[in-house]
Amino acid sequence: MTNYKKELVGVFGHPVAENPTVVMLEAAFGALGLDWQYLTIDVLPDDLPDAIRGIRALQMQGINLTIPHKVAVLAHLDEVAADAALMGAVNTVRREGRRLIGENTDGKGFLRALRDDGKVDPKGKQIVVLGAGGAARAMTVELALAGAAEITVVNRSSSRGEDLVALLNTKTETSAQFVSWNGPYTLPAETDVLVNATSIGLYPDVDARPDLVYETILPTMTICDVIPNPPETPFLREAEARGAKTLNGLGMLVYQGAIGFTMWTGKEAPVEVMFEALKKALL
Secondary structure (H helix, E strand, C coil): CCCCCCEEEEEEECCCCCCCHHHHHHHHHHHCCCCEEEEEEECCHHHHHHHHHHHHHCCCCEEEECCCCCCHHHHHCCEECHHHHHHCCCCEEEEECCEEEEECCHHHHHHHHHHHHCCCCCCCCEEEEECCCHHHHHHHHHHHHCCCCEEEEEECCHHHHHHHHHHHHHHCCCEEEEEECCCCECCCCCCCEEEECCCCCCCCCCCCCCCECHHHCCCCCEEEECCCCCCCCHHHHHHHHCCCEEECCHHHHHHHHHHHHHHHHCCCCCHHHHHHHHHHHHC
């Protein structure tokens, strides 16, 4: 008998129109001959509870979460993986029967991109992270667990920044400190890695860049941006002009998506296919 039913997954976010995840996931499904479909869905913050209930109602296999839902979703799940609970943020939900289980693949995806594409091992490194939201929490926890010597969290909201630093100092062996972002931030000369984990530069504000003293970016540093679209942000272009090594958000997006792909389908993700699909769409 012919089966016309597609297995559904997707992403909830606001805004979400510029999110290119569908490109790489649809390419991956096609490469493996899977009759799955990835939906890009704009969900307003107040509608998140209904949207999560919709996963069960529509028997979707799972969902990705992006800005601004990664933290708010925690209240609507049946279970949260231990590492995601530690981070306090979820970017991937998988369904087991009626149960919805929260996972976080952001930090793992970033860590693989940093190591494989950036050729940087975070062990023993001095790292500065701009932002303290869901992505920053995931990334700093993974960096700490990977042995980063010191992590500086730079954020405008003192409460969120201090909360993240307290988490790192009490739950990991990394030394963490908070710096209030109330003006152009001056990078310490000993910084090894700088990460923009904010939405600054995200579509439609593609000309925006983090408020830094850009003269303090040195050729010895690796400068990373989590934003995948556009892949070459003004932030990264300025860092390149100053001789620093740069790492855009494409690798993080692909690698975290590959982990989610395997969680949902049980199959190994075709990473190269996913990379090529994204590059074709964005570069």
